[in-house]
Amino acid sequence: MTLSSAYALSRDDADALAGARHGDPFRVLGPHDTPEGRVIRAFLPGASAVEVLRRADRASIATLPQRGETGLFEGLVADKAPYLLRITWPGAVQETEDPYSFGELLGDLDLHLFSEGRHFELASTMGANVRTMEGVEGVGFAVWAPNASRVAVVGDFNAWDSRRHPMRLRYPAGVWELFVPRLAPGARYKFDIIGPGGVRQPQKADPLAQQAEPSPATASVVASPRAHRWHDEGWMQSRAERQAVDRPISIYEVHLGSWMRPDGSVSWETAAKRLIPYVVDMGFTHLELLPVAEYPFGGSWGYQPLGLFAPTGRYGSPQDFAQFVDRLHAAGIGLIVDWVPAHFPTDPHGLARFDGTALYEHLDPREGFHHDWNTYIYNFGRREVQGFLIASALHWLERFHVDGLRVDAVASMLYRDYSRKPGEWIPNIYGGREHLEAIDFLRHLNAVVKERCPGAITIAEESTAWPGVTRSEKELGLGFFYKWNMGWMHDTLLYMERDPVYRSYHHNELTFGLLYGFSEKFILPLSHDEVVHGKGSLFGKMPGDRWRKFANLRAYFGFMWTHPGKKLLFMGGEIAQEREWSHDREIDWFLLDNPDHAGIQRLVRDLNNLYRNESALHVRDSDPSGFRWIVGDDRSNSVFAYFRQGNDDQAPLLVVCNMTPTPRHHYRIGVPRPGVWREILNTDSRHYGGSDMGNGGGVRAAPLAWQGEGQSVELTLPPLATLVLRAEG
Template identity: 65%
Template sequence: MTNRLAERIPPLDAEVATALAQGQFGDPFAVLGPHRGPDGRFVRVFLPGAKSIAVLQGERRERTELTAREPAGLFEGAIGDGAYLLSISWPGGEQVTEDPYSFGPLLGELDLHLIGEGRHQRLADALGSNLVTVDGVNGVRFAVWAPNARRVSVIGAFNSWDGRRHVMRRRGGSGIWELFIPRLGNGELYKYEIVDRHGHALPQKADPVARTAEPQPGTASVVPRPPSHVWRDGEWMSSRGTRQNEAAPITIYEIHASSWTRGPNGTTLDWRGLADRLVPYVKEMGFTHVELMPVAEHPFTGSWGYQPLGLFAPTRRFGDPEDFAIFVDACHQQGIGVIVDWVPAHFPSDAHGLARFDGTALYEHEDPSEGFHKDWNTLIYNFGRREVSGFLIGSALHWLEHFHVDGLRVDAVASMLYRDYSRNPGEWRPNVYGGRENLEAIDFLRHLNAVVAERHPGAIMIAEESTAWPGVTRPIDEGGLGFDFKWNMGWMHDTLHYLARDPIHRRHHHDEMTFGLVYAFAEHFVLPLSHDEVVHGKGSLLGKMPGDRWTKLAGLRAYFSFMWTHPGKKLFFMGGEIAQEREWDHDGEIDWDLLREPGHAGVQRLIKDLNRIYREQPALYATDSDPGGFRWVVQDDRENSVYAFLRQRPGSPTVLVVANLTPVPRSGYRLGVPVAGLWREALNSDSTFYGGSGIGNGGGVHAMGISSHGYPASIDLVLPPLAAVIFFAET
């Protein structure tokens, strides 16, 4: 049927028609879709490239041809009341679909309000791409924040990447653009084509809230499948609050997912492969948690994930989001927690990412003195902007809720807290009070931790904070930042510096091993031996130890034993447990062949036993935040480089730790202890089982009623060379 009333439809304004043709018109619902004119209802469609378009209506799908107009691709015609379909003739065939411009507004006013306030706590359910049903029609709802754009379109193979075909609706002053595309399904690649306020087309942008992305080297976003994983971790989730608090045993195995081990022919394991191989290994070794270096989607593999752009999307390098959920579930079913490194401090400036997203400094600061990281050539989030703060908090909640992640290690917190971080005088702007503190970032971190604590009790937030900022783990209502734990970077630097020295010089630097106890209880600390210490020319942990091969291995065993018994939770980067000889290579894997050598296998057995003893003895973990749980016995024996201390908890065996950090064995070394009787030698890092010389105390010593070091009893010890010995009081 021809459209006899087409000539009586109000003509389209010439300037609007030109703007449509040039991709400059940002209010498509004003002129496209169904409208009512003086002579009844009509429809206008703009689909460049279409040969002809007809309207199908009624149960019999009566066909009415639309009239072609100028510019090319514009069609219009009279239609009856009720629903209709478009029958579109393309050069390659016919497409029948609903008209995207026949649907009303999609997001509710509450959604828009919460996004504007930065308080939408299920942001990926509102923004991004979501499979939805509107008026009985299945399709995909797209929504994106671009308040300063003139025009925003969804583009993909479904519209030949032509930004004129699916221009989005702007929702008033919210800055949100949205569009429902009928009959589109999951797996579709898409981007946003944005024209800035001056009419300039920007580089095609990936979706900031995409839940999954195109595999590298592609940069498109992908319409996600509906979540289908059936979680089986109810027991873990109900108990993790007690497994992760400050009085719980926590030893974290930090991994880089693609370089832990490789599959056949050097292939990268996916999440399912890691679930099969990594989870049993971590359980056997006795670690309580794994910590994943950032797994959010990122453009440059060499950044190890620390320059992410897809803050809601697990990287496709290891599979689909469903695969990541399977990995987390597998960990939980084996009693292993999962911590993910999360990066809210900065983002890369890749053209398809967040940089000048709508033609303005939207997510970042306009002023480079506030918005550019010189160290990393990245952009700094504008934490004072509510929508940006809400975007970041929405990302954090997404990992915790959708993937049951047990905690986030927040990267580069120090760079967030100080406006002059890594800047020279004159290169930074003071805050409103003239200070160097980044007040907006402080407010953001407090809000983040408060929301996480409220929405996901039992999850933990860990700060990588390298300065002496006070109260990082203090409660927010007491003026703190509200983190659960903080990395103790000072302890790590001091002790590694000490162990790198020739033993003959260590007596001059004795305090490097003791200084950490001056502030050990000021925060809830994690002692980190992270990937940062084995890259960029720093060598491996083993390589830092001085001396010949035997001396290096002995020093490393002593250091690990000291670390596991020192107050603070533990974080340990992969490969350290086998005394990796070379620096970490993110393109390789751990040198597992080293385990054929007894010395390296011995270090692995030591770590396994340290984890077991640590978990079995509450005195080694339950008082990490209580100064009453630690007492020095020998703190000042500089000449012999000997350290001895007690770990105590009421109702649990007292633990005595003695470390001799020179290669000289010492006999007749008397130490005071709180009680007489048998002190069992529970672990000796010099045992032949671990690759040592076998010097020790025959499994235990008896404390006599001879006072020493301020205690009523004492023991006479043999101290093995470059070793730590752990004793339990038998009661």
């Protein structure tokens, strides 16, 4: 049968297809019923012939004539049954279903929930997902680009030809979709987008890709739909108890790419074999990884991510990452990952001006650009953006069983004038500096996590005195579970960097943190931020000769592990790394050949075990009844002493810190109980590289009233050391 000119494709439509400009391909391609019969059109540039086969029995039912040399094939077909296209290419023949013969990919409910910012399974709906339609296996692509005039998916499967697979627009959601039959996992792809005014954008990686090429390549990858078979049911059921505020939480913070490179490379498999046993041996309860969501620039350490649903391809596949998490849980270790909703980089293949407009970000740089990091700021007031970010958070917690998200740069989200001069920011609707939309987003995020992910935690890196970061949403707080205590970190490091001769003048730098130490549920962080950008290592910050540097660090660790609050230590700190951290090399493991460095490692291991085994050091971490000063004002000697109390029926611990290199003999301290006070930790022990001065394992309290207590003990305080004593009997 011959198709009349009345129902042949118009020249304008044909030219738009050939020029990769047609914005409504389903109107012209695929099967269409006309008064003359069913017309099938296919646009296949480079093909020499196209035959239509009945899908049921592969019988030939039509041959589609080509119009000129444009690659447009169209003709009448008498049979309306589902069909295949047999395509003759130079040197090959391909049989496949016609992408334009399939119905809509996304349901109306999916689109409605997405537009409302409440579709929390976005990764299974949008992006690229292996699926079956009408009995045909393939991949469904869907991407949000509401201001685009045309979107096509390009990849290896179509020679990256932007003419071949234009997509259907689902109005008014602004989502473009297409089912590509017979496509399999592993296919690389991007989106080709024409923005307003007909301006073609750089080809974009998929914002919802679940897998990406290893850097520096930038294409998205169709991920395998095969779900990991988890073996951590026991862990997941006990997780809420393990991560509760009255349990010990000691976190080892790691940049995986520079922790250890046994053969010059890093993978999830090698990390499982080496990192997990190390974390267990060192007594940490949790591993925290710097961001593992896909990111383009290695020097950002992951803090400028573009693939918020894809584990970085640097270390392996998503399945490899899931296996790593499973093995962590089998070893009794929780996993926290850093997650970055505060900003994203300007790379042209990423989210920036995604559909030719400021879609994910604000258009006005006073709201949408971070000068500190040269990055864009998410438009938290847009429902679709909020939903995108929350869906990302849930993706890590639900699909990969991650136990917690440490939310980066929260302070930059809370304040519209963050790091901005007058005139460089726009006030909120009330004229204030608070970022109301970001506050709403954070509260919404934390509420959804609590509802959907029992036992998972969120942690705020928030560097200001914003009130109620860890209060519940009902109490008008932000709803986080824990907050990094940045003030404690700053003040105590400043104190420890001072020569001991001057410390008496800055006594309050160690005591001030207790004035607000129970206002939030705190984590005490000695993080990566403190050992980069010219700040030196923790060891390098310590004053004095080498002996004093080691002694200062030992005393500081003793103070930190006995101070109220959960613990976090960045890798290298536990071996007294001397050089500043660099992401380009592994930490200096050879230092452990030196007894002093090995002594620091033994101390951190013992501190973790002490912290876990002595409930007085953790059960009331966020309760002021768990801490009491007994000596907080001895400026002249730079001595600090305090009690840590667990449950009421348990013996208290006495902690004493001497922050000078001068030993203190016959130093009397009041205690609430008679009997023996056993010395259970001495950072000056020779086991840790110290001078081995101490109290012979313990002292007996005398019935001499002192400092308001009915009993007292007389101690020898070693130089630059922390002692921990437990009441016995």
